[in-house]
Amino acid sequence: MAEYKTLKVNPIKSNSSVFYLYLNRPSHRNALSRDFFDEFPKALKSLDQNPNVNAIILAGAGDHFCSGIDINTLTSITQSADRARTNERFRREIKYLQAAVTALEECRKPVIAGIHGACIGGGIDIITACDIRYCTEDAFFSVKEVDLAITADLGTLQRLPGIVGFGNAMELALTARRFSGFEAKEMGLVTRVFGSKNDLDGFVARIAEEIAARSPLAITGTKAVLLKSKDLSLDQGLDYVATWNAAMLLSDDLKEATSAFFQKRKPVFSKL
Template identity: 65%
Template structure:
């Protein structure tokens, strides 16, 4: 199961979670493996493993501190309390809370359309660099991003972006 959850995080393309209703245990594991998270106002969360006499072992203990901080993670896990979508936003677990499931769908569709219009290699590169940087020093991270960026110069995306801005048109990027 660990590999299945980690596969979400390692998936080459951007993974966005839309959350409405309950996210408990396994649901939290999946959500923390996603790149961006949004929820509706009715969403609520609870990390229940400790109440079930187990230590979570699918990656949340490894990912959640980087998302909401060590102290918040410790408190969530040890209390197993239920918290709202609004609190999830305050903690940084989700980026935005929408008023309803329908507004969540529409809002995330607008967001994904915007991201989808960006250079695919830049989106994939940003995800890769951010994930890799969690395990690197600043110096190592800079070396990694320099290598990544130099390889991106081989694509036509930069030229497309510059020409599109110059001619006030939408760029045409190659598919990944």
Template identity: 70%
Template sequence: MDHPYKTLEIVRENTSSSVFHLILNRPSQLNALSLDSFAELPKALSSLDQNPDVSVIVLSGAGKHFCSGIDLASLSSISARASSGGDRGRSSELLRRRIGSMQAAITAVERCRKPVIAAVHGACIGGGVDLVTACDVRYCSEDAFFSVKEVDLAIVADLGTLQRLPRIVGYANAMELALTARRFSGGEAKDLGLVSRVFGSKSELDKGVTMIAEGIAAKSPLAVTGTKAVLLRSREMSVEQGLDYVATWNSGMLISDDLNEAVSAQMMKRQPRFSKL
């Protein structure tokens, strides 16, 4: 499909499908995240979020690798601009705003109402880990490898890995990965809980993730988006608060045409047909 992006591509492989693919599209730079990437990512996600034809988004990378991290030229540019001013306080304030803007680009994955599934092959390093930890579900191919690389560049990972990774793999595991910056395999990522499944090859990954995404897309969009919203909000709440929140959510959403359609389809042993969101 047509798109105005320099670093991304949006693909709908089947016109009858509500699964859309958001592809990091800088293969000659190993899909390193540039300043353009951070500007375009929230725009693309907002576009997909607001498109009623979209039910599920699959995030992947073009070429041999998923993402090699933040583009080093962009990183140097940010640092140079922030340090070019004469006043240290103002330079620091500018740098803080730039970091906040980049953080918001990654958080846009989480804030998208539609579920975002990461399909990782090859390298997933630094900013790539920031990106996948913001996704809702993660899968990888057998050749995938990961690294929380920032400490090797003399910086503290600041785009979400240190906040999200411990919730996924546990505090101790996240601490060890972040301090050592060591490379770990897709198999270890599965053992840690970072990915849900490892596929034998890139082609198997693409087929398998598309099938999973199609299965989610066939479900009630109200139930799917609601499940994502409640799970994300519940991270910040006690069990009692979370139960109260979902009760309030369902009091507004439960009595819907989707519920009637799901029950009717079950009784008639047919596939349900839900309206677009």
């Protein structure tokens, strides 16, 4: 595995196809530095292309998941005498930072977020791009950007309404208020809340292992079709999945799943 300044990657146990991807700046409460935005898409691409990886757990090292973007990342743009050139360069930088978060959706393998402690600002951007989200009861969240005189620009305003509803997203984004893990569950931002980090970690590992044991073609297809269908009408979505399954359905995985069912055994699928 590659070495990173801001991340840590390792399998949850030897010979497992589930890998942890840790935000790994615990002394900074995992604030997102410029190095993070360079490294995160590279790490996801590496995991995506690794045939030994079937599922990814995204977590934070230390006491918090993520305290948001490092303020030094926001002030790193150099000014020039030409205002237009400064603005164009700043827009390119924002698009670069956005791409690092969107890499979560572009990763074919499912990404499960296990959230504890703070999940603020850029942390919300990240978890809304994950496929499944769980948290501890002491986790807390905030769409913090307006408190910093910023319009959130890395994906929260685009993804959060589809998860918690437009009204909830508007209220959270305009007030920047802190909300709890239980409220996050009530709104649908997370699926379950756990009493301790040990309980969270154990459950997430078990769910990830269960997903990783299924047909990788079916899992990657399900993620791809769900993400695509968000932007399509019902008829368009049905047409898209019909085309997808026309290409992917008649696979060795289908034969193996059918054989395993009749033989009353667990299926064993080839790597992707």
